[in-house]
Amino acid sequence: MKQIFPVLMTLLLFIPAGCSKQEEITSYTVPKTDSGLGPAGSDSAMAPAKDVRMLAAILPDSPQYWFFKMTGAPEQVQAEFEPFVQFLKSVSLKDGKPEWKVPENWEQLPGNSMRFATLKVKGSDPAVELSVMPLPANSDLNEALLSNINRWRDQVGLGNITEAQLKAASDTPALDTELFTVKAGDQTMTVVSLKGKMAANPMGRAPFASGMMGGGAGRPAPGPSPANPPVAAAPSPVKFETPEGWKPGRSGGMRKAAFNITAGDETGEVTIIDLSKEYSPLLPNINRWRDQVGLKDITEAELPKESEQLKAGDLEATYVKLIGPETSKPAKAILGAILYRDNLAWFVKFTGPPKLAEQEQDRFKQFVQSIRFE
Structure with a gap:
């Protein structure tokens, strides 16, 4: 029997934008980043890794894509492979929302x-569990598929695939086939079945592609290089002043801007992204950031004490400074600002x-305050 479920809200993401002038500027250099992906170069190196299997699928639609993901112990997830595939085949879209048939051994x-x-x-x-999440559509479907698939592969310690490999995906579902497609009505889903190792808290990272969101704390996305050519971003209505020393990072797709920052042996990243305002409430996003650095959630009543309001032209941004506990190894920090304009967050x-x-707090706040929209 089919069920229709109301859309609650989409994830929060992060997008880089540049901004502001400072009285005193420290000179920075672009950090050298490892071109390979895997546990040693990812957030998964921060916690003991465990064997996992991941089943995940992307259903493209407009104005959003739908993401279906199941991760767990290999033997548990393996037992659900056939129900997972049958579930995907049952998915259809009605008025922009998915419907499906719940497998006999699953519950909603x-x-x-x-x-x-x-x-x-x-x-x-x-x-x-299988999670179902919507995210605003990328203008380039292949870019969206590739960036998300490679983020998922990175999460379980596997290397990137190429666009050629993406296009060569099998049309026959199989547990040990890492990339295949499934027909759901007249739609085609791209599906991965990945076995590897994952850190204890994979959701501490952004839930979607690194090409759409910021990377893990302390590990900026690679800047442009021969091995990592820049991706042309679609025209964006957001304008800003870029602080001196902030070097261009990987932008494109949902990332309207990105910057890498290096001082000595420390590196950081600034990103800017836009999402649907309807599915991007303020407090849950801030609490997600707090969780990423190891801080407890706050309540609506506590928010004014834990945040600051910044003026960005005629808009107001809610700014937070989140410093994780010293006991965390490594300690993490987030400087974040959220502002709403028209139907976007x-x-x-x-x-x-x-x-x-x-060190970057003042520059970051000036950057936020310099943001304008055309």
């Missing part, structure tokens, strides 16, 4: 601020070590 749970819906395997311990975010966050 209420969605939350981060998810459109959650489905759980009955009796699973630890719980095996704009996320401006610095991620990096606490010392660099303290």
Whole structure:
């Protein structure tokens, strides 16, 4: 029997934008970044890794894409491979919302601020869940597919695939086939079945592609290089003043701007992204950032004490400075600002070590205050 679930809210993301002039500027250089992906170069190196299997799929639609993802112990997820594939085949879109047939051994749970819906395997311990999340569509489908697939591969310690490999995806679902497609009505889903190792808290990172969101704290996305050519970004209505010393990072797609910052042996990243205002409430996004650096959630009543209002032209941005506990290894920090304009929410975010966050705080705030829209 098909069920239709109301859209609650989309994830929060981060996008780089540049801004502001300073009285005193420190000279920075672009950090050398490892061209390979995997546990040693990712957030997964920050926690003991465990064997996992990931099943994930992307259903393109307009004005948003739909993401379906299940991650867990290999033997648990392997047992759900056939139900997962049949579930995908049952998905259809009606008025921009997905419908599906719930597998016999699964149950539907209420969605939350981060998810459109959650489905759980009955009796699973630890719980095996499938998350369903919408995210605004990228103008380039291949870019969106490739960046998300490579982010998922990075999460489980696997290297990147190329666009040629993406186009060569099998049309026959199989557990040990890492990339294949599934027909859902007249739509085609791109699906991955990945086995590898993942850090204990994979959701501490942005839930979608690194090409759409900021990387882990302390690890900026690689800047342009022969091995990592710049991606041309679509024209953006957002304008800003870039602080001296901030070097262009990887932008394009949902990333309206990105910058890498280096001082000594410390590196950080600033990103700017826009998402639907309707699915991007303020407090859940701030609490997500707090969770990323190891801080507890706050309530609506506590928000005014834990944030600051900055003027960006005729708009107001809510700014937070989040320094993770010293006991965290490594300690993480986020400087973040969220502002709303028309039907969009704009996320401006610095991620990096606490010392660099303290050093860049004034520049970051000036950057936010310099933001204007055409």
